[in-house]
Amino acid sequence: MKENKISMNHDLREKCGLFAILGCQDAARLTYLGLYALQHRGQESAGIISTDGEQIFSHKGMGLVGHIFKENILKTLEGDTACGHVRYSTTGRSHIENAQPFLVNFLSGKLAVAHNGNIVNAQKLRKDLESKGSIFQTTMDTEIIVHLMARSRKPSIVEKLADSLKKLRGAFSLVFMTEKSIIAARDPHGVRPLCIGKIGEKYIITSETCALDLIEADYIRDVEPGEIIEITDQGLKSFRYTPKIKHKYCVFEYIYFSRPDSNIFGENVYLTRKRLGKRMAVEAPVDADIVVPMPDSGIYAALGYSEESGIPFEVGVIRNHYVGRTFIHPAQSIRDFAVRVKLNPIASVIKGKRVILVDDSIVRGTTSKKRVKTLWKAGAKEIHMRISCPPIRHPCYYGIDFPSPEELIASDKTEDEIAKFLGVDSLAYLSLKGMLNAMFQNNDQFCTACFSGDYPIAVNKDMRKDCLENIPR
Numbered sequence: 001m002k003e004n005k006i007s008m009n010h011d012l013r014e015k016c017g018l019f020a021i022l023g024c025q026d027a028a029r030l031t032y033l034g035l036y037a038l039q040h041r042g043q044e045s046a047g048i049i050s051t052d053g054e055q056i057f058s059h060k061g062m063g064l065v066g067h068i069f070k071e072n073i074l075k076t077l078e079g080d081t082a083c084g085h086v087r088y089s090t091t092g093r094s095h096i097e098n099a100q101p102f103l104v105n106f107l108s109g110k111l112a113v114a115h116n117g118n119i120v121n122a123q124k125l126r127k128d129l130e131s132k133g134s135i136f137q138t139t140m141d142t143e144i145i146v147h148l149m150a151r152s153r154k155p156s157i158v159e160k161l162a163d164s165l166k167k168l169r170g171a172f173s174l175v176f177m178t179e180k181s182i183i184a185a186r187d188p189h190g191v192r193p194l195c196i197g198k199i200g201e202k203y204i205i206t207s208e209t210c211a212l213d214l215i216e217a218d219y220i221r222d223v224e225p226g227e228i229i230e231i232t233d234q235g236l237k238s239f240r241y242t243p244k245i246k247h248k249y250c251v252f253e254y255i256y257f258s259r260p261d262s263n264i265f266g267e268n269v270y271l272t273r274k275r276l277g278k279r280m281a282v283e284a285p286v287d288a289d290i291v292v293p294m295p296d297s298g299i300y301a302a303l304g305y306s307e308e309s310g311i312p313f314e315v316g317v318i319r320n321h322y323v324g325r326t327f328i329h330p331a332q333s334i335r336d337f338a339v340r341v342k343l344n345p346i347a348s349v350i351k352g353k354r355v356i357l358v359d360d361s362i363v364r365g366t367t368s369k370k371r372v373k374t375l376w377k378a379g380a381k382e383i384h385m386r387i388s389c390p391p392i393r394h395p396c397y398y399g400i401d402f403p404s405p406e407e408l409i410a411s412d413k414t415e416d417e418i419a420k421f422l423g424v425d426s427l428a429y430l431s432l433k434g435m436l437n438a439m440f441q442n443n444d445q446f447c448t449a450c451f452s453g454d455y456p457i458a459v460n461k462d463m464r465k466d467c468l469e470n471i472p473r
């Protein structure tokens, strides 16, 4: 028997999730719960660093939050202030030394840093810093920020940070922790989400509101793009380190990455996904018997499609939620075992039906092809695939682990060719205009580069090469 890697739910991987809290009893335990809620944003490693105002306590590990942090570990993370991070590496290798938060000696104390996003000019900044004598401990782009801060001549830590952030290009939502404060910052375009919450009188910073809900904290507001927030026992202070520019929120946070129960960029993810499905029904109607989602990512768009079209929604494919990242392969050969162990069509629902199969996106196409095959095997009469976003044709340089451009099925194939490859009767993607119209905000406030190739933060040839080379496969 051999042990096989099983792919996660998708060919795209979210980058990271952040959580920090100041001045609260059980800070590490609340951080643990916050990270638990943010587990979908990174399953490779997790870490919590806490402080009692004098000493620093830290624990990091590879794997899932629930496996890394047990009662005996949480007890060692003392103090009323903590920050935590879940990671799927988009840059830097998959090793424990690259797990975050990243801890350094800074001025006369310690500084912990956690980062979500990707700095596109990281390699250039790193080379410049190395040429001036900086020695790096990790391969993470996050470490560059600390080196820039150490070199800044500004007097306070917030001013040093502001000075450093102005040199960065890319997507970054950041959380810092000192013995006395929590500091948060967001890139000028606000590509990745970051919000402020409160539990009683105590402030929290986190990536998504689902982390606040779990610990019964209230959402206060988002950290604004281009803003630095400093939280101390004196309260919260806000600073702008750059003039306001057009927001470029990652539209994929709505399509796939964020949890449906979160509100990000000012709107609920579930409702947005449903609206995407409704638009699909208007743009690409088809005569069929049932609307079936590809679980879990296609569920909300499928609900919208069904509601708009009047065609009944059926959960025709069941996902096994207890499958880990690895499994023991059966001794006997079972065709498409990796797909079946995770997703199983209900033949009694599918058999003899004209099925509208809804998914959130197609990346390589190979997983979708295998899933379609299982529906045919279950007796589907027709399969019409509907995708609630436009074709993905370009890589992401802002913190999402995309396959290389050649691996993206839509990079060189037409919709008809893709339909043929997948083995479906018809295939339709939501148009770019339709996707943006389903957003509640102004259409021009979103990054759509992976669909349109229109990169809002300039990425030159060398940066592209660096970013793609640094994506671990």
Ligand code: SF4
Pocket: 191, 249, 250, 251, 252, 253, 395, 396, 397, 398, 399, 400, 447, 448, 449, 450, 451
């Ligand atoms: S390129 Fe795509 S995945 Fe990356 S930030 Fe833009 S919309 Fe999001």
